[in-house]
Amino acid sequence: MYDKLYRNLLLPFFDGVLKGRQSVAHWHRAEETQWLSREQLEELQFTALRQLLIHASTTCPYYGDLWKSLSLDASSLSSPEDFQRWPLITRETIRQHRLMMRTTSAVKRMSKATGGSSGEPLQFDLDSGSNDRRTAMMWRGYNWAGGGPGTRQLYVWGTALRSVPAWKRLKMDLHHRFDNHLVLSCFEFTPDKMRRHFERMNGYGADVIVAYTNPLYEFARYLQREGLQPVSPKSIIVGAEKLHAFQRELIEQVFQAPVFETYGSREFMLIGAECDKHCGLHLSMENLFVEILNDDGSPTTPGCEGNVVVTDLFNYGMPFIRYVNGDRAIAGYDLCSCGRGLPLLKQVVGRQLDTLDTPDGRKIPGEFFPHLIKDFPAIRRFQVIQETIEQITLKLVVDCGQLTVVDRENLLNAIHECTGTVVDVRLQFVEDIPLTKAGKLKVVVHAV
Template sequence: MQIKNALRKSLSVSGIKIDSDFEKNQWLKSEELVRIQRTLVRKLVEEACANVPFWGRTFRDLGLRPSDIKCVSDLEKLPVTSKAMMRGKAEFRSNIIKSMQPFMLHTGGSTGQVFRYYTTGLSRSALDACRIRAWRWAGYKDKDRIATFTGGGLGSSKRKFALDCVGMNEDTMDEYIQLIKKYKIDILRGIPSGLMTFARHVEKRGIDLRKKCVLTTSETLLPEHRKFIGEVLGEVFDGYGANDGGSSAFECSEHNGWHISVDKSVFEVLDRNCEHAAPGEEGILTVTCLYNYGMPWIRYMSNDLAVLTDEKCACGRGLPLMSKIKGRTTDLIVTRNTTMNGTELANHVIGMKLPIKAFQFIQTATERVTMRVAREPGWADSDEGKLINMLHQYDPDLDIRFEYPDDIPTTPAGKSEYVVNMMD
């Protein structure tokens, strides 16, 4: 692969000035943030009801008016939405979207089902504001140079470089090391699994490449990944966000959860009955984006499992916390005896420190899992037994089979897919 294709400067810059209000908002008391959020919710609902066919019809069918949504809790009166509902349907777009600087984007490449959607100049500006506010918590300054390890979707801009982490090999990673040195990169950013692969290579080369910080995103950050990347490349600050749903939450230097950008979005955690989970209870993260009037995301179910908390952060910011984010609801192995979370399984395997380059669990029946393992030098037959014993701690009746491919490709987005569930 030619390095000129891996390192590229963006041809366009948004040119949108970051709103200083977002910098001020982080230090407001929770009551003041609630007032800001309430005002934004009312404005969003008014715009959606007036200009978006789906929401106008939904309000009429429910016998509601925009004025009936007076506060955030009133969003419960509205139905939840999903990609399946919105895919390819113009009724979810505003009739006046052309006046809003619309951008058509797409997501879903990791699942193979591409989902095209619209955002607007205003929504994009708000997301930029939240992201840069959080980067500053990690030490980012406006002139810092950032190298992003990506399989697509994270993009580039001025002073920000994109490095393709799909199919990285030793030669390309050696080139990346030289480019990071040449361009005096200050911060590394990207998908945790890609950064982990690069960190292992840097350690193998015996090079000191630690940076001001490492910003992880787009994939669940495993504790073992955080530890190793932090030791080799720099302190890790994790972020959670989705352009499609408009969600954003980020770690500060306390690393005790993700501060929710409540001045940008509303987070709800719902149980399987679409009722609110109590603080500390796990549920499906449901998001309302407060700035995308062109294609409003209202009570959008993300399919990510999360936990909200009432605890305050020692940093003093008023932005509330999400204490856990555990990946997609589809990243589960469900048997008669238990449910295994793919993120937890992956962290357990990595923590065993076996000579494994990559791995993947494929569930083909209720009590059957095939574990695909790309082995590294040093693998012993007894290592298979160790993995069986680990999995039997979760379910002693599990039938475990093994395949040994030379490699396990990442998704088109460059992400590691730890669990593939092939059951109906």
């Protein structure tokens, strides 16, 4: 009932009339364009790409000068393949040239910052019109999971509320009520807090749970361990952190509801989301041009992972053109059986930074550790610190404070099997491992 009222009346009034935004109109259009054929969508996308390049070359000094020096003429762009001649940019490019990357034309801009899950926050600018478009993409993606605007949602989210002034907290609370959301913070996720969350969650009876992946997994493990049965939502949307297959399995088992993976970032909001076929993540292609590239800049071959490179087609305020965001993914090539023309990202592999080095040159993917730790139910949270190339510390939050001797031995043996015995592995038992400011858990930390 409320969701219909919200979608048809409250949201258009609040967003369109009061705030003067176009999000609702963009959303309605995106609900239609998703059913266009791949060719039609590619045509729309390419037109937007060309317009963006012409805008950037004529009004953004950084792009204009750089492309001129490389003899790249935006108006001559002939195909998506031709776009591969354009140079890539990184976080470092933005850090160094942010002001020169802004447009000189009159566009309403807003400043944003990434949460800095890689340890380094990044300031950037955003065209406010493009913000409406990305909001629309998020609504559409969540809608695939039954979590469109106005549905009763419970968030298990990285919100640090302690430093927020009371008036602001009240405003946020009213906003959440208006949106039909209840937000539970995943900071300081102690057993006591999880118990309270469980009670609130069951009292609330959400249709959809929206959560950061790791805290929800941690929560699901807690519920399973304590034998607590949560009220099942219709679906669960997870994001902000990589979702492993074993995490999906456990969350679905504990909550008795399907999990929908989403992938996004502060720079672009929703990049991709799963539909109910769960065959990969449909890309927000009307808004973004996403490429998966090898280290040498060539496109990956089917089934191989590569670097995620994103162009935001509508951020005219400070264009992101061929931005290497630091994530790794596998591109999809097939059409989804749901009938949407939107291409798929087959799998998000994770952040490139999350690897450990060993003296004999091995690179241990950070993924190794969540897989290993899942077999030790007593471990609630963990973090791996590469102190030096010869030494790693595994910080552990364990339920009863310690691991059994057998568990310790098994854990160390499994790590040594992977790293080689020359690496000194230390276990450190701690009370808590704080999340980053953005509410994420950093799995691998490089102290050096």
